Amino acid sequence: MGDERISQPLLLNQPEEILNSLAKFIAFILGDFCKVYKTEETDLFTDFYKNQLGKEEIEKLGENKPSQVTIIDMSLLPYEVLETITGLIGRLILDFVSRFPESDRGKLPMVIALEEAQNYIPEKNRGDRESIAKKVFERIAREGRKYGISLLVSSQRPSELSKTVLSQCNSFIIHRLQNPEDQKYVRQLVSAANEDILQQLPILPQQHVVIMGDAVRTPVQARMNNANPRPNSNNPKxxxxxxxxxxxxxxxxxxxxxxxxxxxxxxxxxxxxxxxxxx
Structure with missing residues (x-):
């Protein structure tokens, strides 16, 4: 509780009880908070939602309208709790949709995008501690389809990712890879690709990719569209x-x-x- 890096994200320093906290948390991360929003309440979820309603342009939320994208920024979380919190969120989402009535199963389709996924779903455990997030997302990769949950796994080091998760992926978008281990791993992973295209991986220009799998009829090289809004990822001058x-x-x-x-x-x-x- 004395470490703010841990106590703040885990709400250990939250002085007041949050009514219906589980329902609010799930609705919050799924972008459906408008369905549990009550103007008279003052908990941190409600306060954040009110603040977003008052913003302008891209950050503004539409009142009584679900959000299509929710971004959970974990960049400031300490390594000690990163996997735990990530795994907890994935577990809550999976448990929530698995409790739908049989007739409603799959009616809330969603995609969980894991950016820098090697931090959450490593193939090898770090030290003697088993990764909680790895177990959770491996289960989602195996069972999530029947509940309407898909995974989008993004990483600069594919050779460090869980083989169980990657084996369930049916399409691959591959940017330039210069690490020999990563190149070798991709060759083993996507046997359908011809050698000529795979030889392009170390020299692909920026914004160009090789696409393989069920998304295309045959492996193809393509140029990605410009992002809008553009991310702040240019090289420093x-x-x-x-x-x-x-x-x-x-x-x-x-x-x-x-x-x-x-x-x-x-x-x-x-x-x-x-x-x-x-x-």
């Missing part, structure tokens, strides 16, 4: 940033450290200049 004059208070060490100690990311205010505004 090293020389330009080293030689330019930065704002006097950049980086804001005190504010960043203050947010860090609270287990949050620092967000500059509108009246506070940053490098992008200066450019």
């Amino acid at each position: 090293f020389i330009e940033n080293w030689t330019m004059d930065l704002p006097e208070n950049f980086p804001n060490y005190e504010k960043i450290a203050e947010a860090w100690e609270k287990g949050a990311k620092y967000k500059p205010t509108n009246d506070e200049p940053d490098v992008q505004q200066e450019e």
